[in-house]
Amino acid sequence: MQQAQQLGPETVSPDRAGEQAAERAAGSVARAVPRVLSIAGTDPTGGAGIQADLKSIAAHGGYGMAVVTALVAQNTCGVRSVHTPPADFLREQLQAVSDDVVIDAVKIGMLGDAVVVQVVKEWLEQVRPPVVVLDPVMVATSNDRLLRPEAEDALRGLLPLVHLVTPNLPELAVLLDAPVAADWAQALAQGRELSRRYGLKVLVKGGHLQGADSPDALVDAAAGPGQDLLELFSHRVDTANTHGTGCSLSAAMATVQARTLDWPESLRRVKHWLTGALERSDELEVGRGHGPIHHFHHLQPASGQAFSSRLWGLTAGVREAIMALPFIQELSAGTLDEDDFGYYLAQDARYLNGYSRVLARASALAPTEAEQLFWAKGAHQCLEVEAELHRSWLSGRGVSGEFGPVTKQYVDHLQAIAGGGSYGELVAAVIPCYWLYAHVGEQLSAQHSGGPADGHPYGAWLRTYADEAFAEASRQAVAIMDAAAAAESEAGRLRMRTAFEQSCRYELDFFDAPRVYARSRVQGG
Numbered sequence: 127m128q129q130a131q132q133l134g135p136e137t138v139s140p141d142r143a144g145e146q147a148a149e150r151a152a153g154s155v156a157r158a159v160p161r162v163l164s165i166a167g168t169d170p171t172g173g174a175g176i177q178a179d180l181k182s183i184a185a186h187g188g189y190g191m192a193v194v195t196a197l198v199a200q201n202t203c204g205v206r207s208v209h210t211p212p213a214d215f216l217r218e219q220l221q222a223v224s225d226d227v228v229i230d231a232v233k234i235g236m237l238g239d240a241v242v243v244q245v246v247k248e249w250l251e252q253v254r255p256p257v258v259v260l261d262p263v264m265v266a267t268s269n270d271r272l273l274r275p276e277a278e279d280a281l282r283g284l285l286p287l288v289h290l291v292t293p294n295l296p297e298l299a300v301l302l303d304a305p306v307a308a309d310w311a312q313a314l315a316q317g318r319e320l321s322r323r324y325g326l327k328v329l330v331k332g333g334h335l336q337g338a339d340s341p342d343a344l345v346d347a348a349a350g351p352g353q354d355l356l357e358l359f360s361h362r363v364d365t366a367n368t369h370g371t372g373c374s375l376s377a378a379m380a381t382v383q384a385r386t387l388d389w390p391e392s393l394r395r396v397k398h399w400l401t402g403a404l405e406r407s408d409e410l411e412v413g414r415g416h417g418p419i420h421h422f423h424h425l426q427p428a429s430g431q432a433f434s435s436r437l438w439g440l441t442a443g444v445r446e447a448i449m450a451l452p453f454i455q456e457l458s459a460g461t462l463d464e465d466d467f468g469y470y471l472a473q474d475a476r477y478l479n480g481y482s483r484v485l486a487r488a489s490a491l492a493p494t495e496a497e498q499l500f501w502a503k504g505a506h507q508c509l510e511v512e513a514e515l516h517r518s519w520l521s522g523r524g525v526s527g528e529f530g531p532v533t534k535q536y537v538d539h540l541q542a543i544a545g546g547g548s549y550g551e552l553v554a555a556v557i558p559c560y561w562l563y564a565h566v567g568e569q570l571s572a573q574h575s576g577g578p579a580d581g582h583p584y585g586a587w588l589r590t591y592a593d594e595a596f597a598e599a600s601r602q603a604v605a606i607m608d609a610a611a612a613a614e615s616e617a618g619r620l621r622m623r624t625a626f627e628q629s630c631r632y633e634l635d636f637f638d639a640p641r642v643y644a645r646s647r648v649q650g651g
């Protein structure tokens with residue numbers, strides 16, 4: 127504090143002042159690691175205000191600094207009280223930063239009252255940072271007021287010093303002294319008007335609209351036709367974790383603009399990041415109200431559900447290929463050659479025997495008793511199904527019980543991982559058998575709603591495919607894989623992915639094997 131008092135404006139070193147003036151005169155200079163100052167209130171739970179700004183700045187490669195306008199006792203559920211430090215002290219904080227550091231960008235958030243707005247205004251007039259983004263914070267996500275109503279006029283007076291303002295719809299209405307926009311078209315019209323009136327860019331935010339999208343638009347009334355509007359539509363993330371989205375967005379815009387000197391490009395990057403941060407917000411488990419977004423989701427590997435979702439997405443092509451196989455199509459239509467079906471079942475019985483041993487190994491490696499039991503039950507069921515296949519379908523058909531080439535390769539692949547891989551890798555390798563089987567079952571039963579027609583040669587078999595108990599086991603297995611993925615290193619997760627993808631390929635080959643290797647084909651041509 128004492129030190130701050132010693133450092134008045136008159137103590138600015140001539141070098142530093144010259145440096146700032148030179149940079150200003152040259153216009154903005156892109157910086158690899160811009161020095162970004164947040165002027166905002168606090169959130170001790172870290173999701174909004176200065177704490178969110180610093181994370182957002184760092185997440186976008188900036189060097190974050192912060193001047194506190196107000197100390198806010200708040201959490202994800204709401205605001206309890208606000209303590210505003212004396213205006214002189216705010217001035218000293220601002221001056222302490224700008225006397226020493228060249229500022230590449232400023233983000234302004236909660237200002238609270240008209241006195242604070244005035245101090246910040248005077249400082250902006252003196253320093254004129256090259257990038258100034260104002261988030262006109264008025265009301266928190268929890269609906270608590272963060273700006274005194276009588277300060278709204280003062281906030282409008284700040285606009286001529288700002289390059290980009292980022293109002294949500296109610297804030298946009300207050301800045302224009304107009305009714306709140308009822309739809310996106312009205313919001314854009316208001317954004318244009320605000321941009322024109324104050325000669326700045328406006329980021330109109332559609333987070334408060336209803337609908338499948340959460341649109342945002344960069345409006346610049348001064349730009350030529352075709353350049354005056356950039357609209358970005360992202361899907362609306364189904365989450366209550368929206369605390370601090372506005373803070374994080376504006377701090378990110380200030381940072382990326384200072385790095386790129388390109389507002390539209392900044393919005394594209396920031397919007398993409400923000401959607402991911404909302405999507406992954408559940409992983410943080412912070413607070414009981416509107417939780418924070420995941421600022422660093424792009425640096426941390428997806429854990430939990432996201433791992434299996436990624437693998438599922440990566441293997442969409444294999445699933446399509448399986449469904450398109452003559453074997454699957456003809457099986458569903460009832461036109462499949464009996465020998466092909468017999469070959470498939472005999473190989474399945476052979477496979478299940480090997481698979482059972484591999485599941486027993488997963489049981490042996492399982493980190494919890496519940497998982498140990500899950501895999502042990504799976505191993506047991508495989509043997510039961512194998513026995514049932516021999517009793518019902520295979521007896522009297524005279525099909526060979528020898529390993530076919532694909533069956534051999536698939537089981538060898540699983541056994542190699544059972545012998546030398548980690549638990550996560552083994553789980554990832556065994557999942558496609560559950561998951562793709564359940565998927566094919568679901569697809570086939572959708573093709574036979576109400577059950578296969580009477581007299582369908584494979585009707586009984588199709589019915590077993592649509593078994594809900596199996597679908598449930600598949601979901602449990604996938605959940606176990608996600609937990610195992612979270613416990614692995616990044617390299618371990620990569621091995622899991624490889625094991626999973628290889629097993630998916632073998633599932634495809636397995637369904638196609640009758641076409642290639644069934645006795646009638648091999649012998650009869």
Ligand SMILES: Nc1ncnc2c1ncn2[C@@H]1O[C@H](COP(=O)(O)OP(=O)(O)OP(=O)(O)O)[C@@H](O)[C@H]1O
Nearest residue numbers: 267294331332333334340362363368370371372373
């Ligand atoms: N559910 C959602 N899904 C996707 N994007 C969202 C969602 N909610 C908000 N956003 C995005 O978050 C940003 C902030 O939008 P919003 O209109 O909610 O601002 P705000 O009210 O100032 O935020 P805050 O909640 O921090 O007060 C915008 O880019 C908006 O599109």
Ligand SMILES: Cc1ncc(CO)c(N)n1
Nearest residue numbers: 167168174175236266370
């Ligand atoms: C300090 C602060 N600024 C902004 C918001 C808006 O989310 C908040 N809740 N707290």
